[in-house]
Amino acid sequence: MTSPKPPKLVSLADVSKSTGKMLSRGAFSELDTGASPTLSELTEALHFALGDGRIWLNDQRMVLMQSQVLGRLRQEIIDAFGMEAAKGIFMRVGYMQGVRDAELILKRFPYQDLTHALAAGPRVHTLEGFVKVETKQFEFDSDKGRYFGEFYWYDSSEAGEHIAHHGLASEPVCWMQTGYPSGYTSTLFGRPVIFREIECSGMGASRCYVVGQNAEEWGEDAPERAYLGLEWPRSRRTARSRSKKAQRGDDRASANPAPTTGGDPVVGVSASFLRARLMVEKVADTEATVLLVGESGVGKELFSQQLHRLSHRATKPFVALNCAAIPDTLVESELFGVEKGAFTGAVASRPGYFERAAGGTLFLDEIASLAYAAQGKLLRAIQERVIERVGGSKTVAADVRVIAASNVDLADEVRAGRFRQDLYFRLCVFPISIPPLRERRDDIPLLVDHFLRLFRERHRRQVVGLTRRAMDALLAYDFPGNIRELQNLIERGVIFAEPGGFIDLQHIFTANEPLPSSHPSLTREGRLIYGQPSLSQAAITPDFLQSSSHIRSAELDLYRQALNAHRGNVSAAARSLGISRAKLEYRLRKNGIYDKD
Structure with a gap:
C-alpha cells in the first residue's frame, strides 16, 4: 500500500x-x-436510512x-x-x-x-x-x-x-x-x-x-x-523519488479529473455508477454500437459524451439527435439529408445527421420514439455503413459510431410490436444500464458540490452551502427526475437563498415536490427516532419570519426556543436556525431579549 x-x-x-x-x-x-x-449536536448528524442499506454521518456514508x-x-x-x-x-x-x-x-x-x-x-x-x-x-x-x-x-x-x-x-x-x-x-x-x-x-x-x-x-x-506519507525530502535522490510519485499521482488525477464546470461532467463514487462508468471505459476504444438504458434524467447523454471523449474518434464531431423531437415525416431527411429538388421546398441540398457526424459519434436519444418505417432505414445505415439522401441517386459512406439511448425497455417494445427486433439486436451490441439517482445516493453529496460550484459561478451568487436539514432531505428524496431534477433543485436554491447565506428546504422544494418521509436519527440516549421536519415547519426560518410583520410573535418564539434548546448558547442556536451568530445576536438585541453585557 x-x-x-x-x-x-x-x-x-x-x-x-x-x-x-x-x-x-x-x-x-x-x-x-x-x-x-x-456530542448531542454531533449525533444530529448521524442518520439511518432504514431499509435503504445506508448510514450517513452528515453527507458521508458510514458502515457498521x-x-x-x-x-x-x-x-x-x-x-x-x-x-x-x-x-x-x-x-x-x-x-x-x-x-x-x-x-x-x-x-x-x-x-x-x-x-x-x-x-x-x-x-x-x-x-x-x-x-x-x-x-x-x-x-x-x-x-x-x-x-x-x-x-x-x-x-x-x-x-x-x-x-x-x-x-x-x-x-x-x-x-x-x-x-x-x-x-x-x-x-x-x-x-x-x-x-x-x-x-x-x-x-x-x-x-x-x-x-x-x-x-x-x-x-x-x-x-x-x-x-x-509525511516524510520530507532530505536529499536530491529522495526529492526526485517524491517528484516521480507526485507525477504518477498527477497522471492518475488527469485520468479521473475532478468535477468542474469545464471538466468531466460524469460525477460519482457509488458502486452502481462506477460499474456503468467501467463499462463505458471498456467499450470506448472499440467500434461497437452502444445502447444506453435508463430513466429520464439519469445522464445518458453525458455518458455518451464521455464515451466519445475516450474513443479514438474524440477529435471528430459528436452529434446528438433527440428522435422524439422529429416529426415522422421528417425523420428520413433529418437522418440522411436531402438533395436539391427532392420535394417542394427543397431548394438546396442539405446533409443529414449521419453526414454531420462523419468520422465521429452520432447519439440517438429516445430511440424508441422513432417511426417504425424509419427504423428499417436506420438499420440499413448502421449495418451497411452507407446512406442515401432523400431524392438522391448515389450512396454516401457513413463512417459513424452510433450510440443509442432509451428510457423504456426496448425488449418490451419489440414484444409489443412497436420496435423492430432486427434493429434492437443491432443496437444492443453492448448495453449499459445507467442507474437512477435513488440507487446511487452515495453520489448525491458529490453532485451537490458540483452543481453548487457550477451555479455559483453562472448566477454570481456566493451562497455558503446547504443547511443540515436540506442535505438530509436530498439524501432521503427519491428524485423521480433523477440528476436533472437535482440540478434544478440546486440551481433554484442558489437563486432563492440570500447571498452569503445557506440554502434551506424552503429554497429548494418550491414546486410541490413530494417531500421525503421522516427518517430516523439518534436521541441523547442513542436510540433511533423519527424527526424530519415537514416543509411547512422547515419553512419557518428567521429569514422567512423577518419578511412578514404579521408573525412577529412567532419569530420571537422561534428565537427563544432555539436559545432554550441550546441552554443560552447563541452560536449553537444560530446554527440550528441556519443563520450566522452575528445576525441572530442583532435580532435578539433588536427585540430586547438578549443583552451581551
Missing part, C-alpha cells in the same frame, strides 16, 4: 478569513463547558462493522505482511478517517474557530465507537505553527482485539486510533501533526495516554512520518 498524499491543509483558514473569526492562538482550557459542537470482524481483519493483515507493515497500513487508514472527519466538521460547523474545531475531534472519535476520548489539554499557536495536546483513551476496541489475538503487547498497538488524530489535527491545523501513544491499554495500562505535537518535534526517530 502506498503512503497517502497529505491533504491540502488550508480549509479552516479559508473559512475563518471569510468570517473574520480566526483565532491565531487557543487552548482547550479556554473553552466554555459544553462548548459546541457537543463488528469490532471482532475488524480485529480478525487486523490479524489477517499481520499474518500476511508482518507486524510492522500492518502497523503502517492501519495508521494510514486511521489517518484518512481523521481527514474525512475534519472535512465533516468544516462543512457542518463552518463558523467554528480552530479551538472549537480541534475540540470536536475527540467527540467525533468517541461517537464512532472506537474509543472513549477524554481531552486532558491542548494548545496551539497557528502564527508560530505550534501544536501540543494530551488525551486519555478508555476502552480501546483496537487494544482489546490485539490482546484477544496476541495477549499483552510490548509496545503500543492502537495504530488506527493514533493515525486518526494525526489526520484530523493536521488537516485543521495546516501543518503535519503526529500523535503517539505513551501508555497503551494493550500493554496492560488502565487506559491509553496519547500525545500529539508537530511532526518535527518528535526528532529523527519518528517512523510515523513514513507511515503517514
Whole structure:
C-alpha cells in the first residue's frame, strides 16, 4: 500500500478569513463547558436510512462493522505482511478517517474557530465507537505553527482485539486510533501533526495516554512520518523519488479529473455508477454500437459524451439527435439529408445527421420514439455503413459510431410490436444500464458540490452551502427526475437563498415536490427516532419570519426556543436556525431579549 498524499491543509483558514473569526492562538482550557459542537449536536448528524442499506454521518456514508470482524481483519493483515507493515497500513487508514472527519466538521460547523474545531475531534472519535476520548489539554499557536495536546483513551476496541489475538503487547498497538488524530489535527491545523501513544491499554495500562505535537518535534526517530506519507525530502535522490510519485499521482488525477464546470461532467463514487462508468471505459476504444438504458434524467447523454471523449474518434464531431423531437415525416431527411429538388421546398441540398457526424459519434436519444418505417432505414445505415439522401441517386459512406439511448425497455417494445427486433439486436451490441439517482445516493453529496460550484459561478451568487436539514432531505428524496431534477433543485436554491447565506428546504422544494418521509436519527440516549421536519415547519426560518410583520410573535418564539434548546448558547442556536451568530445576536438585541453585557 502506498503512503497517502497529505491533504491540502488550508480549509479552516479559508473559512475563518471569510468570517473574520480566526483565532491565531487557543487552548482547550479556554473553552466554555459544553462548548459546541457537543456530542448531542454531533449525533444530529448521524442518520439511518432504514431499509435503504445506508448510514450517513452528515453527507458521508458510514458502515457498521463488528469490532471482532475488524480485529480478525487486523490479524489477517499481520499474518500476511508482518507486524510492522500492518502497523503502517492501519495508521494510514486511521489517518484518512481523521481527514474525512475534519472535512465533516468544516462543512457542518463552518463558523467554528480552530479551538472549537480541534475540540470536536475527540467527540467525533468517541461517537464512532472506537474509543472513549477524554481531552486532558491542548494548545496551539497557528502564527508560530505550534501544536501540543494530551488525551486519555478508555476502552480501546483496537487494544482489546490485539490482546484477544496476541495477549499483552510490548509496545503500543492502537495504530488506527493514533493515525486518526494525526489526520484530523493536521488537516485543521495546516501543518503535519503526529500523535503517539505513551501508555497503551494493550500493554496492560488502565487506559491509553496519547500525545500529539508537530511532526518535527518528535526528532529523527519518528517512523510515523513514513507511515503517514509525511516524510520530507532530505536529499536530491529522495526529492526526485517524491517528484516521480507526485507525477504518477498527477497522471492518475488527469485520468479521473475532478468535477468542474469545464471538466468531466460524469460525477460519482457509488458502486452502481462506477460499474456503468467501467463499462463505458471498456467499450470506448472499440467500434461497437452502444445502447444506453435508463430513466429520464439519469445522464445518458453525458455518458455518451464521455464515451466519445475516450474513443479514438474524440477529435471528430459528436452529434446528438433527440428522435422524439422529429416529426415522422421528417425523420428520413433529418437522418440522411436531402438533395436539391427532392420535394417542394427543397431548394438546396442539405446533409443529414449521419453526414454531420462523419468520422465521429452520432447519439440517438429516445430511440424508441422513432417511426417504425424509419427504423428499417436506420438499420440499413448502421449495418451497411452507407446512406442515401432523400431524392438522391448515389450512396454516401457513413463512417459513424452510433450510440443509442432509451428510457423504456426496448425488449418490451419489440414484444409489443412497436420496435423492430432486427434493429434492437443491432443496437444492443453492448448495453449499459445507467442507474437512477435513488440507487446511487452515495453520489448525491458529490453532485451537490458540483452543481453548487457550477451555479455559483453562472448566477454570481456566493451562497455558503446547504443547511443540515436540506442535505438530509436530498439524501432521503427519491428524485423521480433523477440528476436533472437535482440540478434544478440546486440551481433554484442558489437563486432563492440570500447571498452569503445557506440554502434551506424552503429554497429548494418550491414546486410541490413530494417531500421525503421522516427518517430516523439518534436521541441523547442513542436510540433511533423519527424527526424530519415537514416543509411547512422547515419553512419557518428567521429569514422567512423577518419578511412578514404579521408573525412577529412567532419569530420571537422561534428565537427563544432555539436559545432554550441550546441552554443560552447563541452560536449553537444560530446554527440550528441556519443563520450566522452575528445576525441572530442583532435580532435578539433588536427585540430586547438578549443583552451581551
